[in-house]
Amino acid sequence: MIARLAWRSIWRNRRRTLITVFSIGFGLACTVFFIAIGEGVYAQLIDQVVRLQAGHITMEHPSYRDAPAVDLWIKVPESLRSRIERLPQVERTKLIIMGQGIARSGSGDVSATLMGIEPSVELDTSPLVRHIVAGRYLNEDDGPWVVIGSELAKRLKLKVGKKMVLTTNDAAGNLVDVLCRVRGIFETGSVEIDGYFIQAPIDFARRVFGLPEEGATQLGVILRVPEAQESVLHEVRLMVAEQDIAVLPWQEVIPEIASYIKLDKGSNWIFQAILIFLILFTIFNTILMSVLEREREFAVLLALGTKPVQLRLQILMESAYVGLIGCTLGLLVGGLAAWAAQVWGIDLRSLLEEGFTISGFAVSAKMHARVTAGLLLGTAGLVFGATLILSLIPMHRASRLSIVDQLR
Amino acid sequence: MATIVNLQEVTKDYGQGQALTHALRGVNLIIEAGEFTAMAGPSGSGKSTLLNIIGGLDRPTSGRVLVDGREIKDLSNTELGLLRRDRLGFIFQSYNLIPVLTALENAEYVLMLQGVPTAERRARVREVLAEVGLEGLEDRYPRQLSGGQQQRVAIARAIVSEPALVLADEPTANVDSKTGKALLDLMHRLNEEKGATFFFSTHEEAVMKRARRLLQLEDGIIRNNGATADIRNTE
Numbered sequence: 009m010i011a012r013l014a015w016r017s018i019w020r021n022r023r024r025t026l027i028t029v030f031s032i033g034f035g036l037a038c039t040v041f042f043i044a045i046g047e048g049v050y051a052q053l054i055d056q057v058v059r060l061q062a063g064h065i066t067m068e069h070p071s072y073r074d075a076p077a078v079d080l081w082i083k084v085p086e087s088l089r090s091r092i093e094r095l096p097q098v099e100r101t102k103l104i105i106m107g108q109g110i111a112r113s114g115s116g117d118v119s120a121t122l123m124g125i126e127p128s129v130e131l132d133t134s135p136l137v138r139h140i141v142a143g144r145y146l147n148e149d150d151g152p153w154v155v156i157g158s159e160l161a162k163r164l165k166l167k168v169g170k171k172m173v174l175t176t177n178d179a180a181g182n183l184v185d186v187l188c189r190v191r192g193i194f195e196t197g198s199v200e201i202d203g204y205f206i207q208a209p210i211d212f213a214r215r216v217f218g219l220p221e222e223g224a225t226q227l228g229v230i231l232r233v234p235e236a237q238e239s240v241l242h243e244v245r246l247m248v249a250e251q252d253i254a255v256l257p258w259q260e261v262i263p264e265i266a267s268y269i270k271l272d273k274g275s276n277w278i279f280q281a282i283l284i285f286l287i288l289f290t291i292f293n294t295i296l297m298s299v300l301e302r303e304r305e306f307a308v309l310l311a312l313g314t315k316p317v318q319l320r321l322q323i324l325m326e327s328a329y330v331g332l333i334g335c336t337l338g339l340l341v342g343g344l345a346a347w348a349a350q351v352w353g354i355d356l357r358s359l360l361e362e363g364f365t366i367s368g369f370a371v372s373a374k375m376h377a378r379v380t381a382g383l384l385l386g387t388a389g390l391v392f393g394a395t396l397i398l399s400l401i402p403m404h405r406a407s408r409l410s411i412v413d414q415l416r
Numbered sequence: 417m418a419t420i421v422n423l424q425e426v427t428k429d430y431g432q433g434q435a436l437t438h439a440l441r442g443v444n445l446i447i448e449a450g451e452f453t454a455m456a457g458p459s460g461s462g463k464s465t466l467l468n469i470i471g472g473l474d475r476p477t478s479g480r481v482l483v484d485g486r487e488i489k490d491l492s493n494t495e496l497g498l499l500r501r502d503r504l505g506f507i508f509q510s511y512n513l514i515p516v517l518t519a520l521e522n523a524e525y526v527l528m529l530q531g532v533p534t535a536e537r538r539a540r541v542r543e544v545l546a547e548v549g550l551e552g553l554e555d556r557y558p559r560q561l562s563g564g565q566q567q568r569v570a571i572a573r574a575i576v577s578e579p580a581l582v583l584a585d586e587p588t589a590n591v592d593s594k595t596g597k598a599l600l601d602l603m604h605r606l607n608e609e610k611g612a613t614f615f616f617s618t619h620e621e622a623v624m625k626r627a628r629r630l631l632q633l634e635d636g637i638i639r640n641n642g643a644t645a646d647i648r649n650t651e
Contacts, residue, residue, distance in 0.1 A: 016516035309514070311500060
């Protein structure tokens with residue numbers, strides 16, 4: 009009967025209850041939606057970055073992080089790649105040689121990063137392939153052909169098929185000049201990538217940097233689901249336990265992105281927390297008002313022999329009902345909106361034609377949300393839990409009423 | 417007859433210093449099982465205070481209060497709550513029904529608190545509601561009932577658990593005289609047929625006349641205490 013009494017009590021002031029329920033629903037829906045959008049953008053950013061660079065998990069020389077240079081290369085036997093790729097969570101592995109140099113043409117020179125890649129792997133995994141705006145992407149037989157960014161092409165006045173010279177140091181420290189031709193030009197929208205990034209087939213890069221077959225500065229592991237990172241990291245570390253190879257998560261390889269996400273997530277949560285606080289204030293006000301209005305009635309219940317704990321339970325149940333209805337509404341609206349944004353995306357390309365960049369990495373202006381059960385249950389649980397906690401003060405007040413004073 | 421209430425030199429003070437008010441000044445009272453006792457007195461004479469103390473809703477400043485053989489001052493708030501739930505019934509002046517519960521649910525509330533199984537308590541409540549003349553109105557909410565009908569629900573709520581004592585604070589004050597008489601008839605009948613002990617306050621002549629025993633309270637002191645007819649003859 010206490011449950012029935014609680015349920016009917018919340019509908020005494022239908023308008024107030026509905027306003028509270030809609031406040032909870034609206035706030036939770038906004039929270040779920042915006043966090044899902046944020047998570048989607050982070051996921052998109054991470055996916056682009058790890059696919060463009062050295063994977064969710066990177067294997068490299070233990071000293072490479074301190075002073076990245078081609079002389080700190082590792083030998084990656086095919087057998088090791090096969091073992092890693094046999095892990096069910098792994099989508100692909102990719103070999104990379106990263107080196108610094110100067111790109112020159114008849115029109116000038118620009119310092120650049122030369123990235124030796126396996127074209128067949130990149131064609132399947134790299135976002136750069138989708139951003140080719142002139143010529144085509146590389147293939148395995150391309151030899152001394154490269155793809156360069158549109159900004160770099162503009163500065164060096166290069167077009168597809170034109171020659172450029174790369175000057176760099178090989179692994180032995182010798183100065184090397186190599187001639188190559190532009191196979192394609194990409195445009196990602198990121199000044200850093202479009203202006204300073206050159207990709208070349210890995211065999212050509214090995215020749216440039218003087219590395220042997222199976223030599224690379226990094227072996228990247230791309231995962232099917234990013235959540236598998238910890239377990240794969242552990243397994244890969246076991247595989248190379250005997251070798252002088254560091255196995256790092258992407259967060260250590262690209263710390264600026266990890267920091268950005270952490271910071272942005274933090275500020276996003278602060279914003280959401282303010283929103284939730286305002287909602288909780290409304291809920292608290294409703295519960296308190298509802299209790300204050302019924303003090304005489306509570307006194308009657310106490311006079312009839314209701315135990316204070318039963319009275320507290322009734323108020324708790326009233327809060328729980330309001331919280332549950334509000335959270336269900338919020339999850340339905342916010343969850344459905346976020347799910348729609350996950351499936352179809354939110355297209356801001358009319359506003360941001362070229363997308364936007366985060367820490368030098370381009371992110372598409374078509375944003376896809378990322379909804380997880382954890383997000384839905386976590387935020388709803390937080391609001392619902394807070395609703396119950398907020399009812400503690402009204403509960404305490406009601407159970408300590410002076411019966412005589414109220415009935416006078 | 418068993419003694420239900422035994423008050424010995426009970427006092428109750430409110431406030432302190434110059435604002436100190438003596439609501440009760442050494443009240444001695446015994447109520448036996450089966451009595452139908454009215455308590456009369458002007459406003460501020462201490463009627464409600466006395467009812468509150470007997471009902472375990474308030475504690476005396478001094479003196480002994482024994483209800484159903486239990487000393488009130490020795491009981492914790494929880495024990496007082498249990499005493500009220502299991503041994504006392506209350507009828508309030510302004511009915512004080514729970515607006516979101518039907519007549520049947522209001523009347524069964526105390527039985528629910530006592531843990532009486534649903535089927536049994538429903539049967540008992542329907543029986544009592546029929547006794548108080550509310551058959552067919554069980555599913556109505558208080559707002560759908562007249563004042564007299566609401567007070568009948570309150571009476572049903574007070575007697576359904578067959579308490580040792582039913583305390584009523586001016587039970588007919590908020591209804592017209594015809595309804596008041598009907599309510600009094602009902603309480604009288606319940607007293608005679610079911611043996612329910614009633615102790616109620618009133619300031620209405622008609623109500624006083626119906627009581628077998630009458631107390632007259634004035635300035636916190638019982639001035640007259642005896643058979644109604646005797647007291648009224650004295651006056």
